[in-house]
Amino acid sequence: MTMGPKAKIPARKAPASRKTTLVRWNNALQSRDEINEAKRLALVRTAGTAFKARGFHNTSLEDLAAALNVTKPTLYYYIDNKQDLLYRCHQYALDLGDQAHDYARDGQDGLEKLLRMLSRYIELMTDDFAAYSLLSDLNDLSEEHKTAIQKRRRAFDTVFRNFINEGIQDGSIRPCDPMLTVAWFMGAVNAIPRWFDTKGRMTGADVAAAYADLLTRAIRA
Amino acid sequence: MTMGPKAKIPARKAPASRKTTLVRWNNALQSRDEINEAKRLALVRTAGTAFKARGFHNTSLEDLAAALNVTKPTLYYYIDNKQDLLYRCHQYALDLGDQAHDYARDGQDGLEKLLRMLSRYIELMTDDFAAYSLLSDLNDLSEEHKTAIQKRRRAFDTVFRNFINEGIQDGSIRPCDPMLTVAWFMGAVNAIPRWFDTKGRMTGADVAAAYADLLTRAIRA
DNA sequence: CCTACCGATCGGTAGG
DNA sequence: CCTACCGATCGGTAGG
Numbered sequence: 398m399t400m401g402p403k404a405k406i407p408a409r410k411a412p413a414s415r416k417t418t419l420v421r422w423n424n425a426l427q428s429r430d431e432i433n434e435a436k437r438l439a440l441v442r443t444a445g446t447a448f449k450a451r452g453f454h455n456t457s458l459e460d461l462a463a464a465l466n467v468t469k470p471t472l473y474y475y476i477d478n479k480q481d482l483l484y485r486c487h488q489y490a491l492d493l494g495d496q497a498h499d500y501a502r503d504g505q506d507g508l509e510k511l512l513r514m515l516s517r518y519i520e521l522m523t524d525d526f527a528a529y530s531l532l533s534d535l536n537d538l539s540e541e542h543k544t545a546i547q548k549r550r551r552a553f554d555t556v557f558r559n560f561i562n563e564g565i566q567d568g569s570i571r572p573c574d575p576m577l578t579v580a581w582f583m584g585a586v587n588a589i590p591r592w593f594d595t596k597g598r599m600t601g602a603d604v605a606a607a608y609a610d611l612l613t614r615a616i617r618a
Numbered sequence: 619m620t621m622g623p624k625a626k627i628p629a630r631k632a633p634a635s636r637k638t639t640l641v642r643w644n645n646a647l648q649s650r651d652e653i654n655e656a657k658r659l660a661l662v663r664t665a666g667t668a669f670k671a672r673g674f675h676n677t678s679l680e681d682l683a684a685a686l687n688v689t690k691p692t693l694y695y696y697i698d699n700k701q702d703l704l705y706r707c708h709q710y711a712l713d714l715g716d717q718a719h720d721y722a723r724d725g726q727d728g729l730e731k732l733l734r735m736l737s738r739y740i741e742l743m744t745d746d747f748a749a750y751s752l753l754s755d756l757n758d759l760s761e762e763h764k765t766a767i768q769k770r771r772r773a774f775d776t777v778f779r780n781f782i783n784e785g786i787q788d789g790s791i792r793p794c795d796p797m798l799t800v801a802w803f804m805g806a807v808n809a810i811p812r813w814f815d816t817k818g819r820m821t822g823a824d825v826a827a828a829y830a831d832l833l834t835r836a837i838r839a
Numbered sequence: 840c841c842t843a844c845c846g847a848t849c850g851g852t853a854g855g
Numbered sequence: 856c857c858t859a860c861c862g863a864t865c866g867g868t869a870g871g
Binding site for chain 2: 450451452453454455532534536537574577578580581582583584585586587588589591592599604607608611612614615616
């Protein structure tokens with residue numbers, strides 16, 4: 398059933414229906430969908446944090462439910478199953494990568510774009526639980542989800558490789574093997590969540606700056 | 619019971635005992651202990667390979683037993699339990715690190731020692747299943763084993779940090795933050811098993827040379 | 840969103 | 856080194 402702009406006058410003969418509820422308080426309240434999405438997000442974030450702290454297989458759905466003050470069956474309203482939950486963690490982290498990509502476009506040359514993307518990615522990653530999935534074993538995903546994640550990761554790496562090729566063309570980066578160079582620094586970057594401590598002496602921006610500096614020295618023309 | 623050189627003449631009145639068996643065929647055969655150790659090693663290597671391919675929790679002891687053509691209970695003669703097996707995988711990988719350390723001592727200055735250790739470590743790592751444990755979740759170890767592994771890993775990192783400090787002193791390495799620099803390139807190095815393919819276009823030595831080159835450019839004075 | 844429950848897997852052991 | 860088996864955990868579902 399498609400309809401135009403939301404009706405402002407309650408439909409006749411529908412006094413206490415769900416639909417009228419939606420406009421009460423002038424929509425100051427979240428819609429049902431928004432509430433569900435917020436709950437799902439809370440679940441994903443809780444899961445990411447717990448998986449990182451104790452591991453995927455050492456965290457039961459019961460644990461997660463307890464952390465959210467609900468019971469296990471309740472979780473199944475928001476996710477299909479445990480693997481689906483892990484998949485959502487991965488998606489979340491990859492979305493950060495896309496954000497970093499958007500930020501990179503403003504760079505002047507290949508090297509600058511590369512550095513912008515790298516720095517932004519590190520900042521987003523250190524800022525968030527999302528880092529968990531970078532440490533995760535892809536074998537814990539279903540075959541289809543695993544393929545999907547690998548594809549997105551490859552696409553992310555390809556963006557980096559293209560920036561390197563661009564930099565070699567425009568003279569900002571010395572000739573090098575793009576595949577190997579990306580493997581090198583992405584390995585370093587994706588390992589950050591293993592040791593980074595939010596309450597440590599360095600901020601995420603500090604790490605980003607330091608890593609960008611090391612990379613620059615290694616590959617600039 | 620301690621005794622001198624192994625007796626060459628069978629002890630009197632011990633015609634068919636274990637002890638006499640040991641010198642048969644002039645010791646061309648392995649001793650019982652050596653055989654057991656060889657079997658244990660086969661188990662550890664099989665486990666490392668399987669864990670890497672499918673993950674620790676997605677590999678049952680039954681799977682491992684089947685791969686070795688024995689039954690599950692048999693495995694318990696060689697290991698205490700599954701966690702113990704994982705622990706042995708970690709030990710094995712860390713032993714490679716020690717080998718690399720030995721090889722590094724011959725370097726002339728800080729930078730050269732660092733590069734020798736790094737290259738050797740990469741070569742050993744790409745050559746072997748052992749790489750699995752680098753990808754493993756330490757939370758799958760018992761508390762004591764986890765602590766022990768973390769301690770050895772820290773010691774390994776400290777060697778690298780000391781080489782960097784040495785290099786800064788002797789002028790072969792530019793001033794930099796040793797902790798951060800080690801975190802950077804060890805992240806890159808430990809990620810190699812995620813993508814390295816024994817049958818790919820690059821050998822382990824190729825990767826070692828390329829990574830050493832990138833590191834050199836990033837930190838030399 | 841909960842109570843109650845099932846089924847399967849799997850690490851580990853007994854006993855020979 | 857094997858046959859046989861136990862106990863516990865845990866993902867997932869029924870039904871309301």
